Amino acid sequence: MWKEEHDTLYKKFEFKNFSEAFAFMTRVAIEAEKAAHHPVWTNVYNQVEIWLSTHDAGDIVTDKDRQLAERIDTLNS
Numbered sequence: 131m132w133k134e135e136h137d138t139l140y141k142k143f144e145f146k147n148f149s150e151a152f153a154f155m156t157r158v159a160i161e162a163e164k165a166a167h168h169p170v171w172t173n174v175y176n177q178v179e180i181w182l183s184t185h186d187a188g189d190i191v192t193d194k195d196r197q198l199a200e201r202i203d204t205l206n207s
Contacts, residue, residue: 137190139182157205
């Protein structure tokens with residue numbers, strides 16, 4: 131579940147290993163590029179953390195973030 135905190139949408143994803151985490155990040159990167167909306171994220175071994183906010187709107191959560199979050203969730207199903 132995405133959490134809205136500090137003017138961002140946040141979610142932590144866990145995978146079996148680094149390869150699965152990196153493959154997920156690659157899929158997210160492709161979707162983010164299509165949407166011209168790029169996340170702030172980190173990756174440590176099998177964990178990926180993502181923060182979404184719309185910089186053009188003053189670094190707040192907008193529908194653009196919610197739509198990308200939905201797309202990201204479909205990549206992890």
